[in-house]
Amino acid sequence: MPPNEQKKILILGGGFAGISVLQQLQKIFKNNKSVKISLVNEDNFFLFTPMLPEIASGIIHPSDISIPLRTFCKNEKFYQAKVSAIDMRNNLVAITRTFDGKVKILDYDYLVIALGSTTNYFGNKRIEKNSFTMKTIQDAIAIKSHMIHMMEIADQEDDKAIQEKLMTLVVVGGGFAGVETVGELNDFVRESVRHFYRNIPQDRIKMVLVSAAKDGILPELDSDIAKKATESLQKSGIRIVPNTKAVDAGDDYVLLGNGESIPCSTMIWTAGVTIDSVVSGLDCEHSAGKVVADSRLRVPKYENVFVLGDCAAITDTKTGNMYPPTAQHALRESRVVSHNLRASITGRGQDKEFNYESKGMMAVIGKRNGIASVFGYKTSGTIAWVIWKTYYLTMLPTFEKKFRVAIDWTVNLFFKRDITLVGKIKRRTLNDLDIATIDDVLFKDKRQVSRQSS
Ligand SMILES: Cc1cc2nc3c(=O)[nH]c(=O)nc-3n(C[C@H](O)[C@H](O)[C@H](O)COP(=O)(O)OP(=O)(O)OC[C@H]3O[C@@H](n4cnc5c(N)ncnc54)[C@H](O)[C@@H]3O)c2cc1C
Known part of the structure; x- marks a missing residue:
């Protein structure tokens, strides 16, 4: 493809789905200069969630399951920023720098939405x-x-x-x-x-x-x-x-x-989990906030936009149910997205459909x-x-x-557990509490003593 026909692929989300798409596109397009890939994620690392509970119990260190996203990017551009708006009609995405709120507009030819999910408190x-x-x-x-x-x-x-x-x-x-x-x-x-x-x-x-x-x-x-x-x-x-x-x-x-x-x-x-408003507010079909994907993992009406992972609603045609939001499924979906992206960009081959039976x-x-x-x-x-x-x-x-x-x-x-309390997280500070003075304590004790002796 001549350089003036350079195609821009923009991947939103550096979790299981986004990173896996990135890695497969790297293999597909190798040093192909006519394809430019960019990745946006609000943190500068990929988080391996299955081991998260072991961080809470102190078995493993936080940095051991957090991999800097730049280590995955070879020739690709990485933006550490929050995706603040997606305009699928005009092929534009607004990203906001978390440091100073500066907004940048990125344009794309192909968009991959893999922004995962957030905690749902059901309004409580x-x-x-x-x-x-x-x-x-x-x-x-x-x-x-x-x-x-x-x-x-x-x-x-x-x-x-x-x-x-x-x-x-x-x-x-x-x-x-x-x-x-x-x-x-x-x-x-x-x-x-x-x-x-x-x-x-x-x-x-x-x-x-x-x-x-x-x-x-x-x-x-x-x-x-x-x-x-x-x-x-x-x-x-x-x-x-x-x-x-x-x-x-x-x-x-x-x-x-x-x-x-x-x-x-x-x-x-x-x-419970819910979907970030930047995704749930998109102008397309939704199911519980997730973007409904067709069987090729494209967003209906927007052939150049793909959605996968926790933020995608993908129907299992065999059961009629939605595929569950797991890393296992996100990884499998990424193969179909990469294949179909290649088909679109090179004009060779047919789209694949996502059809997966969980291995366990x-x-x-x-x-x-x-x-x-x-x-x-x-x-x-x-x-x-x-x-x-x-x-x-x-x-x-x-x-x-x-x-x-x-x-x-x-x-x-x-060895025994590590109970070092570094960076104590206080839910209440001492200023919020009604702190007893030494006199209060002694007086209370004296009252108790006198009550006992009377
Ligand atoms: C504690 C825990 C344990 C789990 N254990 C397992 C397990 O054992 N096996 C399994 O298969 N699944 C497990 N899961 C589920 C699994 O983590 C998810 O299904 C998987 O991460 C989905 O991948 P994803 O790429 O769609 O989303 P994510 O991996 O969540 O990635 C989404 C990325 O998008 C970024 N992002 C979100 N919004 C924005 C925004 N507006 N702007 C910029 N960046 C944004 C996030 O920072 C994140 O990096 C577990 C989940 C949790 C929480």
Whole structure:
């Protein structure tokens, strides 16, 4: 193709879907100067989400699963910026620099929308204010710091009810993210308390998993393997509340739809995802905010625009259901998008249709414990845990990161948990609290003494 016919491909989103499209286009177009590829992402790194709960439990370091996006870009241009508007009629995208708000307009010939999803609180502002979530690296770091902080405070506390509240964690959401998060944190807290916080009795640790799914947890899995996961979690001390929603939350409680109020100092919300308004507001067909794609993963009416990953609504023609939002599907979808992009740009070959049957699902639900359903083979416990670890280690990009994670895992097998509280995340500052003076405390004690003696 002559240089004056240069085609511009713009990829929005540097997650599983966006990066995989980028890598395949690099192979397809190699040093072809007539194709110019650019990538936009608000963070300057790719996040390997399946290992996020292990950041929260301190097993692996945040930078070990965050890969700078520039390491994927060879001749491609990378913009660290927020996509703030997409104009599919005029082939334009506005990006905003997060540092100073400066807006830049990028034009394209072909657009790939892979902007993933964000947390959905279903409009419940109190839950949003009073909960953590598990979506970004900052979320996982905040949860780890908060859990260590709670153990430090609980260890100083003599009041049984307050200590129990400090040591109660409620995770809302019975999908993969919720199950893996509660499994990891349960081990982290119980092990840390056993080794370091000797003033906290183990029976004061309460871990609760609330799931709206009728049959309990992991509705995506076959019921027998989901049942195994439930039994395993229960055996390790986690209470599962099925068929129930969290309807309200405060600083120190979570209220469930069945009327039960759970006193707790930590709530993690993994119960829903939604789509960023820059995608859900696009002038095209949507399903629950996601952009509806045709079977070739093109956006109907806009032949030069592709959508994939968590922000795409793609119908499985065999079942009539939507494909689930998983990394596994995003990676498979990227093959079809790259193939069809090549077909459009070179004018050679036919479009492929997306048609994929999941090869299986796996989850880690604690130390040396997991569940797996792969190629029809179902297993649980240590074997499933080893399969999970091996598979995800091979999936992690770059040899350096694989090596670092393998070392983190090995260290964790032989040493105690790291409870260093660096960068403490305080949900309330001392200024917000009514702090007792020494006189207040002494006076209160004197009153108690005089009451006892009278
Ligand atoms: C805790 C957790 C565990 C998970 N475990 C598994 C698992 O074990 N197996 C599995 O298959 N799936 C798992 N998933 C799901 C998986 O992470 C997603 O399905 C996958 O990331 C989807 O890929 P994506 O590229 O569509 O979105 P993402 O990977 O989320 O990428 C979207 C990218 O777009 C960027 N972005 C978003 N909005 C903007 C904007 N306006 N401007 C600029 N950039 C923007 C984001 O920063 C992000 O980098 C897990 C998810 C979580 C949260």
